[in-house]
Amino acid sequence: MTKIDLLGRRKFITGLGVAAGAAMVAPAMAVSEKAAGVKWDEEFEIVIIGSGFAGLAAAIEAKKLGAKDVHIFEKMSYFGGNSAINGGLFAAPGTPMQQQEGVDDSVERMVGDQMKAGRGIADEALLRHVAEHAVEALQMTLDAGSEYHPYLQQLGGHSVARTYQTTVSCGAGITQPLLKKCRELGVNTHNRSKFEGFLVGEKGEVLGVKMRQNYHFEEDQPGKVINVRAKRGVIMATGGFAQNVNLRMAQDPTLTAEVGCTNAPGATGEGMYEMFRLGAVPVHLAHIQSGPWASPDEGGFGYVSNYSIYNFPHSMAVNRLTGKRFMNEIADRKTRADAELSCRDEQGNPYPPLLITSYKDSKKHPNTKKVIKYNVGWKFESVDELATHFNVPLKALKAQIKEYNQYVKSGEDKQFGKNMTKAAGKYIEAPFTVVRLWPKVHYCQGGVQITTKAEVKDSFTGQAITGLFAAGEVCGGIHGVSRLGSCSIPECMVMGMTAARSMMNA
Numbered sequence: 001m002t003k004i005d006l007l008g009r010r011k012f013i014t015g016l017g018v019a020a021g022a023a024m025v026a027p028a029m030a031v032s033e034k035a036a037g038v039k040w041d042e043e044f045e046i047v048i049i050g051s052g053f054a055g056l057a058a059a060i061e062a063k064k065l066g067a068k069d070v071h072i073f074e075k076m077s078y079f080g081g082n083s084a085i086n087g088g089l090f091a092a093p094g095t096p097m098q099q100q101e102g103v104d105d106s107v108e109r110m111v112g113d114q115m116k117a118g119r120g121i122a123d124e125a126l127l128r129h130v131a132e133h134a135v136e137a138l139q140m141t142l143d144a145g146s147e148y149h150p151y152l153q154q155l156g157g158h159s160v161a162r163t164y165q166t167t168v169s170c171g172a173g174i175t176q177p178l179l180k181k182c183r184e185l186g187v188n189t190h191n192r193s194k195f196e197g198f199l200v201g202e203k204g205e206v207l208g209v210k211m212r213q214n215y216h217f218e219e220d221q222p223g224k225v226i227n228v229r230a231k232r233g234v235i236m237a238t239g240g241f242a243q244n245v246n247l248r249m250a251q252d253p254t255l256t257a258e259v260g261c262t263n264a265p266g267a268t269g270e271g272m273y274e275m276f277r278l279g280a281v282p283v284h285l286a287h288i289q290s291g292p293w294a295s296p297d298e299g300g301f302g303y304v305s306n307y308s309i310y311n312f313p314h315s316m317a318v319n320r321l322t323g324k325r326f327m328n329e330i331a332d333r334k335t336r337a338d339a340e341l342s343c344r345d346e347q348g349n350p351y352p353p354l355l356i357t358s359y360k361d362s363k364k365h366p367n368t369k370k371v372i373k374y375n376v377g378w379k380f381e382s383v384d385e386l387a388t389h390f391n392v393p394l395k396a397l398k399a400q401i402k403e404y405n406q407y408v409k410s411g412e413d414k415q416f417g418k419n420m421t422k423a424a425g426k427y428i429e430a431p432f433t434v435v436r437l438w439p440k441v442h443y444c445q446g447g448v449q450i451t452t453k454a455e456v457k458d459s460f461t462g463q464a465i466t467g468l469f470a471a472g473e474v475c476g477g478i479h480g481v482s483r484l485g486s487c488s489i490p491e492c493m494v495m496g497m498t499a500a501r502s503m504m505n506a
Helices: 006-010 018-023 053-064 081-085 096-101 107-117 124-144 172-184 245-251 270-278 304-314 333-341 367-373 383-390 394-410 488-504
Strands: 042-049 070-073 089-091 163-165 188-190 194-200 206-212 225-236 288-291 316-319 354-358 378-380 432-436 440-444 455-457 464-470
Touching (some): 042 053, 042 206, 053 070, 053 124, 053 488, 107 124, 124 172, 124 488, 172 188, 206 464, 288 333, 304 367, 378 383, 383 394, 464 488
Parallel strands (some): 042 070, 042 225, 070 188
Antiparallel strands (some): 089 163, 194 206, 378 432
């Protein structure tokens, strides 16, 4: 079998920049080949690469539409990928819980919020498609057995409360039920199976994939590579590249290995690379989002992230040097992350700010006990005790708390314009719970360009690459500069479902 240099025709490195080309040596690279004369080891109806929200939703939808032979391949030893460890937050407009709580929402309003956060470069057509079908995706999770807290949350950048959260406060509350449903429907699942490249026809169409069996992440590989034909096509649901330090530094040199990351270790981007080799359009790779709710006192996503997400609407974030607020606690993620990164000591070193919440309000979230138990958060009985512990100017802090509580009472934040709806009646008063904040790399807005049918677009023709579909974080350009929290799960699931529908209706 002769390998061909698809880069010779597809020059995608130009779109990444020279530095990105050098960064690509970090993961073991897949290489696509012409399929002429290849011996097919297996032939399946639908091949899905990745077992997160997008891949699982695609498999379920394909089976519902009559697919007989659906296979999911996952490179790690466990299923769910990065989706299993995310916050389990799901935004949708016009949901039953919104109706119960009297929340006035719509597709237009949700899209408007996202377009504002995207700062002029988000893809309105894709955002609208996701918002229009988000309730369908939410219903898929409910039908599979996912359970959610009996209240809605209003996350940063959202103009109303529209976010559900799983009762286990993580994405596993969705991926596990979806995986179980897949198996009930007869979907075949393969772990330790690493994508090694596409097998393409004479016209560049995707005919199948090369898969390495018995793959062990970051170890010598004993498994053999097999050729798998995909009769209806391939759905790439391989996630982002936040754990690929070289590539993320090529886009943003400040995102070094010293910067924390909330992603699973397998989020390294090989599937995205290989689609670029085929000619997929690289979009927005430099827009890499950091989560403003993360803590420097624990690794990864940890317990503080969900604690903060829940408590931001009725909490006060203060700069430890001044004792004063420095941001709107529910602004979009980029706005808050940038504000937190500006909190530094006199020498310019990071000086993580504080999120201060009344214990009576914070304790309603299950993570509060864990935050305190594992010493990544603190409980204080008085303002004096809090100020002494963190060396915060006491007089300024007391004045700020008094001022903020006036905003709670009036419903108008005159400092930063925070929407005080969820803060109504929730004053900052002792005893307090406090966590430190510092952003961590969380989500890659960049990836391959897709259509509203989840087709991967060819950079030369502008048309869809035949036989290739993509969904989830491996796709780029949807959210623009800043993705609003709780919008990734509906995007992943809706586009996964869409890919399945496109395949089955072809």
